[in-house]
Amino acid sequence: MITIYTRPGCSRCDFTARRFERAGLPFQLVDVEADPTAADQLHATGYQALPVVTTGSETWSGLDVHKIDATIARHHGQQIAS
Template sequence: MSATEAGEVQVFGREGCVQCRATCRALTERGIAFESVDVDADLDAAATARRVAQAGGSTQLPVVQVPGMAPWTGFRPDLIDAIASEAV
């Protein structure tokens, strides 16, 4: 199963977050299916995002989780490109 299949990539973010929008836009442009999770609407998701981000030494959004990769925070076009190249 590829990490680019629906539901595999999760983007934890919030409405109005520039880096969250840029991440979702880049994933969409590269044809990578993902689940967008609003941390303001889902307290469990917020706790998960906070835990994952802090484990990586960060507190910023978005938090992106991809099976087989370490989670990352912020807009990371290099890692998005890596996912896209895996799907080819």
């Protein structure tokens, strides 16, 4: 399961969620403003920028189109060019 940690008004977060949505990948959104425990956990692990994305096999922060596309490709069983 993909989890996207976000906050209202975060355009990078919205872009990330839309990209996964268009690809048909299920994901869960966690609003760190509504869930301060989640925000504390992210800070404790060193993440400073949103979105923070967890896929089960990897975690990253910030807008990373390459990682989004690689996750989509893996889900669909495709290879992507490096």
